[in-house]
Amino acid sequence: MAIKIDRRGMLLIISGPSGAGKGTFVAKLLEQDPSFVLSCSVTTRAPREKEIDGVHYHFITEERYDQLLAEDAFLEHATVHGNRYGTLRKPVEELLSQGKNVVLEIDPQGAISVMENTDDYVSVFILPPSYQLLRKRLTDRQTDAPDVIERRMRNARNEIALLSRYQYAVVNDQLDVAFEEMMSIVRAEKQRIVRYQPEIPEE
Numbered sequence: 001m002a003i004k005i006d007r008r009g010m011l012l013i014i015s016g017p018s019g020a021g022k023g024t025f026v027a028k029l030l031e032q033d034p035s036f037v038l039s040c041s042v043t044t045r046a047p048r049e050k051e052i053d054g055v056h057y058h059f060i061t062e063e064r065y066d067q068l069l070a071e072d073a074f075l076e077h078a079t080v081h082g083n084r085y086g087t088l089r090k091p092v093e094e095l096l097s098q099g100k101n102v103v104l105e106i107d108p109q110g111a112i113s114v115m116e117n118t119d120d121y122v123s124v125f126i127l128p129p130s131y132q133l134l135r136k137r138l139t140d141r142q143t144d145a146p147d148v149i150e151r152r153m154r155n156a157r158n159e160i161a162l163l164s165r166y167q168y169a170v171v172n173d174q175l176d177v178a179f180e181e182m183m184s185i186v187r188a189e190k191q192r193i194v195r196y197q198p199e200i201p202e203e
């Protein structure tokens with residue numbers, strides 16, 4: 001007889017400053033572990049080239065965002081670098097109750113708000129190996145003007161000051177090593193009794 005397994009999904013929060021590499025971690029996680037689904041956030045910022053509505057974000061107007069706020073539709077929301085972002089509560093809860101693992105790639109303000117308002121989550125903070133390397137990564141991306149990079153660097157220091165609020169930290173020095181560290185956290189957390197309850201048959 002087969003072992004019956006009752007699973008509730010894991011809410012995995014991946015957070016950290018811009019340029020620490022959280023996007024790469026999340027992309028690799030989704031590629032390697034099909035039990036994870038990425039929560040598609042809403043944002044009021046304009047789509048970048050190659051970004052698809054409904055895949056990278058739901059791109060919405062300021063009016064629609066205000067409406068969602070008034071309806072209390074957000075699990076968390078935050079203004080990041082001057083744009084507004086939010087995670088919709090309903091799709092996340094539906095996925096978790098279906099046993100799917102949901103990953104949130106969100107900024108530290110949003111991450112802390114989820115941690116304050118949710119019982120069961122796994123929070124991982126992705127850190128750059130140095131401030132110098134963080135600046136280099138932001139510059140090499142060639143997506144931001146110098147003043148934007150300076151603002152992101154200032155924000156990074158404030159965000160890193162929130163590290164102690166998280167459960168786990170991973171320093172992204174060598175991507176493969178750091179990614180394996182994150183996967184070992186994910187593997188262990190999948191076996192927690194709160195979300196994994198195998199029923200052992202007699203035979």
Ligand code: 5GP
Nearest residue numbers: 041042077078080085086087105106107110
């Ligand atoms: P970007 O505009 O570069 O895609 O994202 C900017 C920042 O906003 C990143 O740190 C990203 O993780 C964060 N972010 C994206 N979606 C959300 C969200 O739904 N909530 C919060 N709090 N932050 C988000």
